[in-house]
Amino acid sequence: MTLDTRLTDEQQQLRKTVEEFAREVVAPASYHHDRTKTFPYEVVKQMGEMGLFGLPFPEEYGGMGGDVFALCLALEELGRADQSVAITLEAACSLGAMPVYRFGTEEQKRTWLPQLTSGQALGAFGLTEPGAGSDAGGTRTTARLEDGEWVINGNKAFITNSGTDITRLVTVTAVTGETPAGKKEISSILVPVPTPGFTAEPPYDKVGWHASDTHPLSFDDVRVPQQNLLGERGRGYANFLEILDEGRIAIAALSVGAAQGCVDESVKYAKEREAFGRPIGQHQAVAFKIARMEARAHVARTAYYDAAAKMLAGLPFKKEASIAKLVGGEAAMDNARDATQVHGGYGYMNEYLVSRHYRDSKILEVGEGTTEVQLMLIARDLGL
Amino acid sequence: MNIVVLVKQVPDTWAERKLNEGDKTLDRASVDVVMNEIDEYAVEEALRIKEAQGGEVTILTMGPERAVETIRKALSMGADKAVHLSDEALKGSDAVQTSYALGKVLETLEYDLVIVGSEATDSRMATMGALLSERLGQPQLTGARKVTAEGGTVTIERQTDDGYAVVEASTPAIISVMEKINEPRYPSFKGIMAAKSKPLTTLSVGDAGVDEGQVGLAAAPSQVVEFSNKPPRQAGQIVKDEGDGGTKIAEYLASQKFV
Ligand SMILES: Cc1cc2nc3c(=O)[nH]c(=O)nc-3n(C[C@H](O)[C@H](O)[C@H](O)COP(=O)(O)OP(=O)(O)OC[C@H]3O[C@@H](n4cnc5c(N)ncnc54)[C@H](O)[C@@H]3O)c2cc1C
Ligand SMILES: Cc1cc2nc3c(=O)[nH]c(=O)nc-3n(C[C@H](O)[C@H](O)[C@H](O)COP(=O)(O)OP(=O)(O)OC[C@H]3O[C@@H](n4cnc5c(N)ncnc54)[C@H](O)[C@@H]3O)c2cc1C
Numbered sequence: 001m002t003l004d005t006r007l008t009d010e011q012q013q014l015r016k017t018v019e020e021f022a023r024e025v026v027a028p029a030s031y032h033h034d035r036t037k038t039f040p041y042e043v044v045k046q047m048g049e050m051g052l053f054g055l056p057f058p059e060e061y062g063g064m065g066g067d068v069f070a071l072c073l074a075l076e077e078l079g080r081a082d083q084s085v086a087i088t089l090e091a092a093c094s095l096g097a098m099p100v101y102r103f104g105t106e107e108q109k110r111t112w113l114p115q116l117t118s119g120q121a122l123g124a125f126g127l128t129e130p131g132a133g134s135d136a137g138g139t140r141t142t143a144r145l146e147d148g149e150w151v152i153n154g155n156k157a158f159i160t161n162s163g164t165d166i167t168r169l170v171t172v173t174a175v176t177g178e179t180p181a182g183k184k185e186i187s188s189i190l191v192p193v194p195t196p197g198f199t200a201e202p203p204y205d206k207v208g209w210h211a212s213d214t215h216p217l218s219f220d221d222v223r224v225p226q227q228n229l230l231g232e233r234g235r236g237y238a239n240f241l242e243i244l245d246e247g248r249i250a251i252a253a254l255s256v257g258a259a260q261g262c263v264d265e266s267v268k269y270a271k272e273r274e275a276f277g278r279p280i281g282q283h284q285a286v287a288f289k290i291a292r293m294e295a296r297a298h299v300a301r302t303a304y305y306d307a308a309a310k311m312l313a314g315l316p317f318k319k320e321a322s323i324a325k326l327v328g329g330e331a332a333m334d335n336a337r338d339a340t341q342v343h344g345g346y347g348y349m350n351e352y353l354v355s356r357h358y359r360d361s362k363i364l365e366v367g368e369g370t371t372e373v374q375l376m377l378i379a380r381d382l383g384l
Numbered sequence: 385m386n387i388v389v390l391v392k393q394v395p396d397t398w399a400e401r402k403l404n405e406g407d408k409t410l411d412r413a414s415v416d417v418v419m420n421e422i423d424e425y426a427v428e429e430a431l432r433i434k435e436a437q438g439g440e441v442t443i444l445t446m447g448p449e450r451a452v453e454t455i456r457k458a459l460s461m462g463a464d465k466a467v468h469l470s471d472e473a474l475k476g477s478d479a480v481q482t483s484y485a486l487g488k489v490l491e492t493l494e495y496d497l498v499i500v501g502s503e504a505t506d507s508r509m510a511t512m513g514a515l516l517s518e519r520l521g522q523p524q525l526t527g528a529r530k531v532t533a534e535g536g537t538v539t540i541e542r543q544t545d546d547g548y549a550v551v552e553a554s555t556p557a558i559i560s561v562m563e564k565i566n567e568p569r570y571p572s573f574k575g576i577m578a579a580k581s582k583p584l585t586t587l588s589v590g591d592a593g594v595d596e597g598q599v600g601l602a603a604a605p606s607q608v609v610e611f612s613n614k615p616p617r618q619a620g621q622i623v624k625d626e627g628d629g630g631t632k633i634a635e636y637l638a639s640q641k642f643v
Contacts, residue, residue, distance in 0.1 A: 013460060013576045021570050051572035064573040 005305050007073075014070060018077040021050065022085075027353075030082045033211035034356055037203075039164050040211050043085055048119020053092055057101055061113035068246060069308040072253035076301075079257025080264065081353075083360040084211035086254045091160040091212075092116065094247035096123025099171055099188065103231030103239050108190065112169060121168035126156035126217055127240055133157075134373050136173070137237060141219060143174035143189055149223045150176075150189050152197075156217040158367075163200030163215040167193050170217065173236045188236035190228040197222035208359030245318050247368055248325040249311065252304040255328030255364045258357050259297040262332075262339035265354050266290045269343055280342070289338050296331035303327050319381040326374040329364040336361040385439040385533055387430040388495045389463065390486065392420040393447045393454040394506040401506070407601055408608040409476050410506055412448070419454045422501030424461075424568040426561050430499050431462045431569075433533055440464045442493060446474060446486055452584070459579035460571035466582070467493070471589045476601025479507070483515030485594045489587065490520060496555040497538060502527060502562045513560040523553035529564040 007015065026043055033040045047053065055071040057063025064070070071093055078086035097116040100108055100123070115121035132138035141154025152174055156162075162170055170191045177185040191198055200215040231239045267290060270281030280286045307320035339354040340347035347354050365371045395401050396416040404411050430441045443458040443466035445451050455466045469489055477485065490498065503510040517524035528540035529548065539552045543562055571579075589596050597603060623632045637643045 009456070010576050010580060013456065013571070013579075014573055017460075017571050017576070046570075049572075050570045051574055055573055059574070065577065066573050070573060 005302065011070065011073060014066075015073045015077060017050075018052070018074045019080075021046070022077050022081040026078060026085050027081045030085075030211070030353075030356070031351060033084065035210075035350065037210045039213050040085060040088075041165070044088060044119060044166075047085075047089060052089055053097070053119035054117035056093060057097065057113065057117045061101065061109055062115075062117040063113070064117075067312055068249060069305075069312060072250055072304060072308055075250055075254040076257035076260070079254040080261035081257075082211070083254065083258055083357070083364075084209050086257060087209060087212045088122075088161060090247070090250050090254055091124065092119070092122050094243065094250050095125035096161060096169065096171075098246065099125060099230060099239065099243050100169075100190070102243065103188070103235075105227075107227075108230065112190070115168060120166065122161040122164055122166050123169035123171065124159050124162040124167060125240070125243075126159045126162065126170055126172040128157050128159070130155055130157045130216070134370055136240075137184065137186070139173055139175055139184065139186055139237070141172060141174040143172075143176050143187065145176075145226060146223075148226045150174075150226060150228060152189065152191065152219040152222040152224070154219050156219075158204070158214055159200075159217050161213050162217055163203065164213045167200070167213075169193060170198070171230055172217075172219070173240060176233060176236075179234065185234040186237040187233045188230040188239060189224060190230050191219075191222060191224055192228075195222055195224060207362060208356070209363060244368060245321050246311065248321040248374075249304055249307045249317075251364065251368045252300065252307070252321070252324035252328035255325075255332040255361075256297060256301045256304060258332040258361050258364065259293070259300060259328070259335040262335035262354055262357050263290065263293045263297055265352075266293060266339045266342040269346075273344075286342060289342060293335045293338050296327075296335055300324070300328040300331040319378055322369075322374040322377040322381075325369060326371060326378070329361075329371060332357070332361040332364045385433055385437050385497065386442070386495045387433060387439065387497045387499060388442045388444050388490065388493055389423070389426050389430045389458065390498065390500040390512065391423045391427065391443050391445050391454060391458050392501070392504050392506075393417050393445065393451040394420045394504055397421065397505050402613075403608070403611055407476060408611060409601065417450060417454065419457050420501055420504045420506075422503060422505075422561070422563060423458075425563055425565050426499045426501050427458050427461050427463060428566045428568040429528075429531055429561055430497075432566065433497075433531065434462075437533070439496070442467065442495070444486065444489060444493070445469070446477075446482060446489075448475075455584060456579050457571065459582045459584070460575040461569060462571075462575060464582065466584045468584060468586045469589075469592055469594075470586055471594075473589050473596045474594075474599050476604060477599045478604040478606045479509040479511050479515060480605050481599045481603070483512060483519055485589070485592065485599055486512070487516055487519040488592050488594045490516065492592075496557075497533060498522075498556070498558045500558065500560045502560045513558050517558045520556075520558070522556050522558055524558040524560070525551050525553055526560045528559050528561045531559060531561070531565070 051064045054063035055066045056068045059065045100112045116123050143150040143152045175184045176187040179185050197220045199218045204214050273280050304324040307324040310317040336357040340358045396418050399415045402411050441463040443463045446469040500513045513524050525540045527543045529543045530541040532539045541548045542551050
């Protein structure tokens with residue numbers, strides 16, 4: 001048995017580099033972008049220059065030749081400081097570029113990956129619809145073939161990175177027919193942005209993730225060439241589920257970052273803030289709260305390391321990915337709640353990082369598969 | 385254009401730093417270490433010159449084994465190779481001795497420019513450029529906020545209190561740079577991976593032709609005889625605005641030579 005969760009020198013250097021970047025570049029801009037609900041173009045540009053968008057992709061497509069775990073380390077460090085920035089990277093890699101890399105033809109990869117892996121362009125993935133989330137098989141968006149073109153009609157909901165100035169691609173799932181068994185045939189189709197008939201509607205008014213870009217999308221007779229089919233016809237949903245398994249590890253890493261960020265802020269604050277004649281960290285109730293937070297972050301980190309290790313070793317990893325996503329999301333939310341408590345009234349002020357984590361973390365129990373969906377998957381794996 | 389960049393590993397500027405009670409040297413073992421901040425600018429400048437004109441960038445560091453981490457960082461930013469002078473005998477060397485040892489190594493390297501930071505954040509001597517210039521008999525250009533190197537000439541804009549001066553010298557020359565000069569890049573993952581296989585030569589004092597008797601704490605020409613900790617920060621001075629608040633603040637700033 002290989003049992004070693006220590007990072008290699010290179011992984012440590014990557015982690016340290018992103019940690020520095022998060023501290024020096026990301027964090028100082030966070031409050032502004034959160035308050036004004038603006039997308040951090042400058043930060044994203046620098047992340048592109050550092051190669052973060054290319055982390056899990058090979059060099060021949062403009063990537064950095066790393067793997068999903070390298071991406072996870074970067075996401076954890078970014079997630080500590082700013083979840084909006086981290087989810088922008090996570091969605092761009094796991095949902096935007098990864099489907100093209102996994103299921104695209106050579107030509108599709110050559111067309112799309114270099115711009116996506118350099119961070120010059122963002123890709124989005126539209127699966128969720130106003131009436132179909134967890135039960136994504138309920139997709140109503142349709143695409144029919146007409147004169148060598150797909151004609152797409154329908155609506156998507158909550159799509160990350162779909163309406164920025166640098167969004168160039170939205171991949172959508174759509175019903176393209178009926179299977180012999182009479183079920184919906186769902187396929188994935190690449191929609192370049194802009195394309196006539198495609199509209200990113202005004203952004204959502206979200207509880208958190210204010211600097212992340214999320215829109216409802218509408219497709220009104222959107223026409224794209226037949227060759228824009230991504231992967232096999234009828235495999236759209238199945239393929240996407242496969243992508244989601246991997247994406248869960250990445251989201252788990254981001255969640256661990258958030259959970260750890262809450263610990264770090266709380267430790268600092270508990271040493272400085274005094275009440276009843278001593279730093280609040282010397283009141284055992286506060287110290288224990290923070291110790292528990294640290295334990296949650298640690299457990300969740302171990303869970304995503306394990307899932308990633310299994311995945312990279314080519315072993316079954318679905319259950320581990322679901323567990324990592326589950327405990328990661330919960331660690332982030334629980335730690336955010338406890339961290340704001342440790343910060344007292346200041347924790348309720350938007351200038352404080354913990355208050356942002358409090359607003360931001362809830363979605364980590366919902367996006368890319370809700371907590372209940374993870375439990376469903378784990379239970380299924382247990383044969384229940 | 386071949387460039388050698390002198391890079392020093394220092395205790396993290398944000399960490400609490402202290403001197404050892406015994407030999408009064410800086411306690412380097414118990415703290416996080418980083419690349420001396422200004423040296424990142426020195427590396428960046430060298431890389432920019434190389435990217436524009438070709439040539440090679442070599443990193444030179446004197447420091448304990450652990451300094452390899454810092455060398456790796458410089459290599460992952462894009463430097464081509466590195467020389468690490470590392471030997472127990474060097475422990476406790478002061479600035480004069482350090483320049484002697486670094487100078488010995490520089491004599492064995494081929495370069496057009498040596499770039500150093502203007503000051504190390506730990507011992508803050510701000511003298512390494514000058515010491516090396518003297519030892520190597522090569523011109524030094526200090527406090528550069530801009531460097532242009534062409535043919536056998538190097539020109540800098542030297543930052544001064546009230547503007548800048550243009551200074552020129554023939555190469556090989558030694559330049560010290562300050563923060564205004566550029567914005568250092570963050571290493572990319574590709575750079576981090578590539579750094580692993582870049583040549584890194586480790587030299588002992590013997591390898592470098594450094595006379596062991598001339599380096600180290602015992603032989604140091606300067607000795608730290610006494611030290612005390614910085615007094616705790618005093619409470620600030622509160623100026624009550626009675627209509628003349630602005631004037632009082634201006635007077636205070638003037639008295640402290642801020643304006
Ligand atoms: C900020 C943000 C960004 C997003 N980005 C994207 C994106 O880029 N691309 C994309 O495609 N989607 C995206 N989503 C959508 C997200 O993935 C969905 O919101 C999520 O999957 C839940 O779907 P839903 O909202 O339809 O909830 P529903 O599926 O309606 O679920 C409602 C509740 O019922 C529970 N539930 C449902 N079915 C069961 C069951 N069988 N057993 C037990 N409980 C059940 C759920 O767990 C949940 O608690 C994003 C959402 C947000 C808020
Ligand atoms: C009594 C005494 C004892 C000391 N003991 C120790 C000790 O035990 N261990 C120890 O590490 N230091 C020790 N020092 C510090 C050592 O003297 C410094 O490394 C040396 O003085 C250089 O001065 P500085 O760092 O202030 O350089 P500055 O002149 O402020 O630095 C300017 C630039 O010079 C370059 N540079 C400086 N030092 C190095 C280096 N080592 N390698 C590569 N480039 C460099 C960098 O580019 C830097 O930006 C001691 C100093 C004194 C006075």
